[in-house]
Amino acid sequence: MERIxxxxxxxxxxxxxxxxADRLIQYTGMVEERNFQDQILDxxxxxxxxxxxxxxxxxxxxxxxxxGKDYILNLIDTPGHVDFSxxxxxxxxxxxxxxxxxxxxxxxxxQTIANLYLAMENNLEIIPVINKIDLPTADIDRVMxxxxxxxxxxxxxxxxxxxxxxxxxxxxxxxxxxxxxxPQGNPEAPLAGLIFDAHYDSYRGxxxxxxQFDGMVQPGDIIRFFFNKAAYKxxxxxHFSLKREKSDRLAAGEVGYIIAGVKTVSDVRIGDTITLDHxxxxxxxxxxxxxxxxxxxxxxPISSEDYEDLTVGLEKxxxxxxxxxxxxxxxxxxxxxxxxxxxxxxxxxxVQERLEREYDLSIILSVPSVxxxxxxxxxxILYIDNPAHYPGPVSIARSEEPYIKxxxxxxxxxxxxxxxxCKDRRGLDSKINYLGPGxxxxxxxxxxxxxIYDFYDRFKSLTQGYGSFDYELGDYxxxxxxxxxxxxxxxxxxxxxxxxxxxxxxxxxxxACERLKEEIPRQxxxxxxxxxxxxxxxxxxxxxxxxxxxxxxxxGGDITRKRKLLEKQKKGKKRMKMIGSVSIPQSAFLAVxxxxxx
Amino acid sequence: MNLRTPDSCxxxxxxxxxxxxxxxxxxxxxxFYSETDLSFIPDFLRALFKEMDMAxxxxxxxxxxxxxxGTPSVFTSYQIEEIVKRIRHNFALxxxxxxxxxANPADINISFLERLRDTGVNRLNLGIQSFDRKTLxxxxxxxxxxxxxxxxxxxxxxxxxxxxxxxxxGVPGQDMKAWLDTLSxxxxxxxxxxxxxxxxxxxxxxxxxxYQKGELPFLPEGLQYDFFIKTxxxxxxxxxxxxxVSNFSRGIKYASRHNQKYWNHTPYLGLxxxxxxxxxxxxWWNHRNLEDYINELSLKNAPIQAAETLSPKQLRLEALFLAxxxxxxxxxxxxxxxxxxxxxxxxxxTLARLQEEGHITIRDGILYPTRSGLAIADSLxxx
Numbered sequence: 001m002e003r004i005x006x007x008x009x010x011x012x013x014x015x016x017x018x019x020x021a022d023r024l025i026q027y028t029g030m031v032e033e034r035n036f037q038d039q040i041l042d043x044x045x046x047x048x049x050x051x052x053x054x055x056x057x058x059x060x061x062x063x064x065x066x067x068g069k070d071y072i073l074n075l076i077d078t079p080g081h082v083d084f085s086x087x088x089x090x091x092x093x094x095x096x097x098x099x100x101x102x103x104x105x106x107x108x109x110x111q112t113i114a115n116l117y118l119a120m121e122n123n124l125e126i127i128p129v130i131n132k133i134d135l136p137t138a139d140i141d142r143v144m145x146x147x148x149x150x151x152x153x154x155x156x157x158x159x160x161x162x163x164x165x166x167x168x169x170x171x172x173x174x175x176x177x178x179x180x181x182x183p184q185g186n187p188e189a190p191l192a193g194l195i196f197d198a199h200y201d202s203y204r205g206x207x208x209x210x211x212q213f214d215g216m217v218q219p220g221d222i223i224r225f226f227f228n229k230a231a232y233k234x235x236x237x238x239h240f241s242l243k244r245e246k247s248d249r250l251a252a253g254e255v256g257y258i259i260a261g262v263k264t265v266s267d268v269r270i271g272d273t274i275t276l277d278h279x280x281x282x283x284x285x286x287x288x289x290x291x292x293x294x295x296x297x298x299x300x301p302i303s304s305e306d307y308e309d310l311t312v313g314l315e316k317x318x319x320x321x322x323x324x325x326x327x328x329x330x331x332x333x334x335x336x337x338x339x340x341x342x343x344x345x346x347x348x349x350x351v352q353e354r355l356e357r358e359y360d361l362s363i364i365l366s367v368p369s370v371x372x373x374x375x376x377x378x379x380x381i382l383y384i385d386n387p388a389h390y391p392g393p394v395s396i397a398r399s400e401e402p403y404i405k406x407x408x409x410x411x412x413x414x415x416x417x418x419x420x421x422c423k424d425r426r427g428l429d430s431k432i433n434y435l436g437p438g439x440x441x442x443x444x445x446x447x448x449x450x451x452i453y454d455f456y457d458r459f460k461s462l463t464q465g466y467g468s469f470d471y472e473l474g475d476y477x478x479x480x481x482x483x484x485x486x487x488x489x490x491x492x493x494x495x496x497x498x499x500x501x502x503x504x505x506x507x508x509x510x511x512a513c514e515r516l517k518e519e520i521p522r523q524x525x526x527x528x529x530x531x532x533x534x535x536x537x538x539x540x541x542x543x544x545x546x547x548x549x550x551x552x553x554x555x556g557g558d559i560t561r562k563r564k565l566l567e568k569q570k571k572g573k574k575r576m577k578m579i580g581s582v583s584i585p586q587s588a589f590l591a592v593x594x595x596x597x598x
Numbered sequence: 599m600n601l602r603t604p605d606s607c608x609x610x611x612x613x614x615x616x617x618x619x620x621x622x623x624x625x626x627x628x629x630f631y632s633e634t635d636l637s638f639i640p641d642f643l644r645a646l647f648k649e650m651d652m653a654x655x656x657x658x659x660x661x662x663x664x665x666x667x668g669t670p671s672v673f674t675s676y677q678i679e680e681i682v683k684r685i686r687h688n689f690a691l692x693x694x695x696x697x698x699x700x701a702n703p704a705d706i707n708i709s710f711l712e713r714l715r716d717t718g719v720n721r722l723n724l725g726i727q728s729f730d731r732k733t734l735x736x737x738x739x740x741x742x743x744x745x746x747x748x749x750x751x752x753x754x755x756x757x758x759x760x761x762x763x764x765x766x767x768g769v770p771g772q773d774m775k776a777w778l779d780t781l782s783x784x785x786x787x788x789x790x791x792x793x794x795x796x797x798x799x800x801x802x803x804x805x806x807x808x809y810q811k812g813e814l815p816f817l818p819e820g821l822q823y824d825f826f827i828k829t830x831x832x833x834x835x836x837x838x839x840x841x842x843v844s845n846f847s848r849g850i851k852y853a854s855r856h857n858q859k860y861w862n863h864t865p866y867l868g869l870x871x872x873x874x875x876x877x878x879x880x881x882w883w884n885h886r887n888l889e890d891y892i893n894e895l896s897l898k899n900a901p902i903q904a905a906e907t908l909s910p911k912q913l914r915l916e917a918l919f920l921a922x923x924x925x926x927x928x929x930x931x932x933x934x935x936x937x938x939x940x941x942x943x944x945x946x947x948t949l950a951r952l953q954e955e956g957h958i959t960i961r962d963g964i965l966y967p968t969r970s971g972l973a974i975a976d977s978l979x980x981x
Binding site for chain 1: 604619773796797820822823826861870873876915916948951952957974976977978
């Protein structure tokens with residue numbers, strides 16, 4: 001145990017986390033030069049394309065330190081986006097220390113601070129690393145000031161590096177060995193292992209990623225999960241090399257995997273504790289939370305025949321994403337589907353994209369919503385995350401919506417524009433903290449519903465990419481809420497309904513109609529789109545029908561070409577949802593919430 | 599309108615198309631294959647006759663012949679006579695067969711036309727396009743409006759009793775009035791057949807380059823619709839039958855029997871470069887290049903560039919979109935039996951809505967596109 005170090009890298013997005021991980025892997029000789037590809041731990045296509053980490057990954061790096069001894073360094077890579085902070089917290093709970101990576105040019109950002117707090121909560125040793133020192137815009141003195149003033153850390157304890165150029169890598173490895181404490185734990189005590197992730201392997205079932213705190217587990221043992229008390233026989237344990245590497249046992253302090261014939265997803269919860277069935281530990285490891293979704297939307301197959309495929313796809317997908325929650329749901333307009341809870345909009349988009357890519361599903365997502373709280377006149381309380389289930393104004397005594405505390409860090413010159421954006425989104429109680437020359441932190445309390453869709457994009461564009469945004473959930477507050485329904489050719493499409501503040505209702509309804517007009521292609525029939533509150537129509541647009549689209553000539557040589565064109569159009573139409581006789585594309589449902597980009 | 603295809607067409611006797619790949623000059627809007635070097639004509643004819651010789655085992659009998667192009671009237675009457683002779687030598691022609699030739703008004707004189715009649719050509723289609731000087735110049739036509747008038751007169755004089763005109767609308771610079779003027783001048787000659795095409799901006803033409811550069815405005819959809827509807831109304835007032843999107847005839851009797859074969863999946867054999875053939879569930883087409891065409895045939899190879907075998911689903915889509923272009927419409931029971939697809943059952947709701955909107959009518963088990971339905975026939979096929 002003395003020779004084990006468990007660590008993670010935490011950073012603001014784009015500060016170079018994946019690149020540094022790549023360099024550490026290369027330096028310790030885990031992978032030959034010719035087999036190397038960038039972002040080696042981000043093995044999903046979507047992670048590479050977006051340049052982000054979605055899932056936690058672990059890798060064991062063998063390292064002979066300058067003291068001549070061999071060490072085992074377990075790197076646990078964590079996601080970087082605000083949507084995934086619970087996954088990050090569980091990964092961090094598996095470590096004794098972190099590398100806090102800061103971009104030498106951009107300095108400390110909102111996520112740097114948020115991650116630092118997470119690391120502090122877990123009592124981790126923090127090693128500040130200033131990355132990208134090769135950049136011409138690097139300002140190391142300024143970053144050191146920030147480390148001192150904003151992070152409250154010893155500015156001289158940092159390591160300078162350029163992950164891109166391979167500078168400072170050995171210093172980092174030495175610091176991991178010397179400064180991060182070895183894991184504590186008693187190998188003789190009852191087994192206590194923390195699940196920090198799990199993934200699905202189509203041959204082996206669920207592969208559990210875990211950190212052992214006490215005791216030891218080996219093949220043949222019967223393990224038990226604390227949360228649901230299910231027991232399984234261990235088939236295989238091992239460590240993470242670039243691939244899984246079988247071993248005889250996993251003992252206290254180690255990071256590795258367990259395969260135990262766990263078939264269904266619901267048996268594995270990130271943050272849950274693994275123990276031995278016949279000799280359980282007294283209490284679970286601290287910090288377990290059920291994933292708490294904040295954004296809700298329903299997923300429907302475009303063709304109702306694909307419902308079974310969607311059921312299977314979601315179940316398999318869930319193996320890899322414990323944060324997604326779902327349950328059966330049905331819509332008058334869209335048929336059978338699933339109501340899903342997501343950590344945020346990015347999470348929603350990722351789920352949508354991965355379901356389509358990895359399970360070859362064509363799906364529609366209803367307009368995203370937050371979870372509202374309604375108190376009825378008889379004092380009964382109902383939480384509603386699906387606008388289709390809005391109970392109607394007559395019975396409601398009190399409507400409430402969730403608020404967040406948004407923290408934004410940006411150069412001072414953007415303050416005016418961002419203040420206006422926040423106020424437009426019903427922001428309250430602003431506070432401004434001056435962090436250093438020209439840099440401010442702006443804090444606003446805002447309804448979550450106002451930030452779930454394009455707030456982040458709008459904020460990024462207003463601050464030209466120099467702003468950072470983070471939020472924490474606050475309490476529920478009373479709000480004057482109404483339900484907007486959308487009618488397409490007189491038919492209510494419940495999946496397009498949204499709950500909004502009354503003062504914004506007319507504008508939102510109009511915006512929804514305008515967006516739909518842009519998204520729904522012209523058809524043979526006139527399409528009337530109406531926004532309504534109760535029975536009252538408050539907005540309206542019309543998509544005029546095709547009047548002339550026929551090709552003038554269609555003789556011998558034209559027929560094949562024409563047919564191929566029609567086949568292509570037919571295929572495109574299959575990816576749209578038919579509501580009555582109107583084809584609505586997938587994009588329309590998410591576009592409804594988009595505001596004008598001014 | 600809304601007349602059923604006469605039995606002579608649905609009787610499934612194949613048609614023969616001959617593509618003459620020569621023009622004196624190229625029109626900037628046209629995407630049909632042709633060459634302007636007329637010195638290749640003798641080589642082409644030798645190759646064409648060889649192709650006929652090779653095809654005689656596949657097709658033995660036709661009841662229509664269509665000599666198109668290109669510009670068949672760049673040939674001498676003797677060359678055309680030779681072609682028709684060779685057709686008769688290799689294949690059986692039903693009697694009476696419809697034998698059509700396309701001609702440019704600038705090319706023809708009375709003796710040419712009389713010899714054509716003697717050869718057996720009984721239907722003449724004149725590429726008039728417009729009676730307006732400016733429009734003719736824009737279209738790059740080498741004939742004048744006066745030449746068109748004289749071509750019509752001598753055609754009648756030569757004894758052609760089945761005469762068709764091609765006209766184009768939606769040409770930049772041509773407003774509705776100018777078009778209706780051309781149309782009524784055409785109608786005044788009482789042709790048996792009129793093809794009125796909206797100018798199509800085809801890929802790989804000099805015209806599309808001008809549009810792409812932004813030199814020319816695209817015709818707004820509303821105006822396209824107005825041109826289409828006005829044309830149909832005007833011609834039906836003049837007692838023409840609107841029997842296909844762009845085709846009108848003086849009663850269904852004068853509808854092009856040959857062209858209808860394309861629209862109801864009757865087999866056809868196409869000879870000459872770029873010509874398409876169809877039989878059963880197969881379609882194939884020749885090289886769109888005169889040299890390749892000639893070379894293949896001199897090697898005794900079929901000059902086929904490619905072929906496709908249509909799946910039942912593809913045949914169904916074609917049958918639907920082609921039938922929706924014609925006043926013959928879709929015979930619902932036949933369609934259902936042939937393709938195992940009951941349109942009424944599968945698309946009843948949409949069809950009812952289309953009927954309400956006046957785009958189709960359903961009478962006696964036949965689905966007919968109306969005038970406004972013909973204008974959106976391509977979309978109708980996607981229901």
